[in-house]
Amino acid sequence: xxxxxxxxxxxxxxxxxxxxxxxxxxxxxxxxxxxxxxxxxxxxxxxxxxxxxxxxxxxxxxxxxxxxxxxxxxxxxxxxxxxxxxxxxxx
Amino acid sequence: xxxxxxxxxxxxxxxxxxxxxxxxxxxxxxxxxxxxxxxxxxxxxxxxxxxxxxxxxxxxxxxxxxxxxxxxxxxxxxxxxxxxxxxxxxx
DNA sequence: TCTTATACCGGTATTAGTATCACGGGCATG
DNA sequence: CATGCCCGTGATACTAATACCGGTATAAGA
Numbered sequence: 102x103x104x105x106x107x108x109x110x111x112x113x114x115x116x117x118x119x120x121x122x123x124x125x126x127x128x129x130x131x132x133x134x135x136x137x138x139x140x141x142x143x144x145x146x147x148x149x150x151x152x153x154x155x156x157x158x159x160x161x162x163x164x165x166x167x168x169x170x171x172x173x174x175x176x177x178x179x180x181x182x183x184x185x186x187x188x189x190x191x192x
Numbered sequence: 193x194x195x196x197x198x199x200x201x202x203x204x205x206x207x208x209x210x211x212x213x214x215x216x217x218x219x220x221x222x223x224x225x226x227x228x229x230x231x232x233x234x235x236x237x238x239x240x241x242x243x244x245x246x247x248x249x250x251x252x253x254x255x256x257x258x259x260x261x262x263x264x265x266x267x268x269x270x271x272x273x274x275x276x277x278x279x280x281x282x283x
Numbered sequence: 284t285c286t287t288a289t290a291c292c293g294g295t296a297t298t299a300g301t302a303t304c305a306c307g308g309g310c311a312t313g
Numbered sequence: 314c315a316t317g318c319c320c321g322t323g324a325t326a327c328t329a330a331t332a333c334c335g336g337t338a339t340a341a342g343a
Contacts, residue, residue: 103295103296103297103298103331103332103333104296104297104298104299104330104331104332104333105297105298105331105332106297106298106299107298107299111250114250130319130320131320131321132319132320140301140302141301141302141303142320142321143301143302143303143321143322144300144301144302146320146321146322147300147301148300150322153299153300153301154299155248155249155250155251155299155300155330156248156249156300156301157246157247157248157249157300157301157329157330158246158247158248158249158251158252158267159202159205159246159267160246160249160300160301161249162263162267162271165267171264172253172263172264172267173262173263173264176249176250176253176256176263180253195300195301195302195303195326195327195328195329196301196302196327196328197327197328197329198328198329221288221289221290222289222290223289231331231332232331232332232333233290234331234332234333235330235331235332237290237291237292238330238331239330241291241292244329244330244331245329246300246329246330247330247331248299248300248330248331251330251331
């Protein structure tokens with residue numbers, strides 16, 4: 102084994118992450134935010150739907166800038182469960 | 193063409209990014225920080241040397257947590273030139 | 284000198300992120 | 314009703330990130 106496959110926990114974290122982005126997007130359209138962040142709309146959709154659970158750092162940074170949200174809050178929020186309780190790390 | 197190859201600008205940004213991490217690491221060893229962040233030492237080395245210019249968001253988040261640094265400051269710092277001036281975006 | 288620890292480098296294998304293409308649904312306007 | 318436009322989606326293609334292995338160099342210490 103070379104590259105560790107994503108664990109279920111990581112995929113769930115990706116779903117929470119995407120939900121946060123979609124919530125932050127609000128009324129604005131995908132293409133609008135994607136264009137503002139400089140990524141393709143399909144990429145944004147995959148991230149929001151959790152199908153790209155571990156996006157690139159600068160992709161997230163650009164999206165966060167377009168959405169005017171904090172990276173630290175974003176990382177902290179999706180490292181917690183949907184109920185807000187701290188999540189047990191897999192390793 | 194499907195996935196756009198990394199531009200020279202992105203690679204340079206990756207080098208600045210790695211330099212920031214290395215500077216923040218200070219005296220501590222690579223394996224120590226890598227273990228604390230839950231990534232392999234090779235991955236941390238590649239990121240620090242700029243050979244992995246666009247690491248995953250959660251990888252960076254874990255490293256930043258291990259180094260006790262802010263993701264927002266990190267993203268803001270490496271989006272600027274080494275001299276501190278704002279960098280022109282490629283797109 | 285020999286061992287140990289750290290870091291760098293090259294190669295290799297495998298998974299995942301990102302972009303393009305093609306398709307269908309909703310909605311307005313002709 | 315037909316046409317176009319925007320949004321979202323599924324399939325496909327290609328590159329990059331991550332991890333493991335072996336080798337090399339350097340410095341510290343027994």
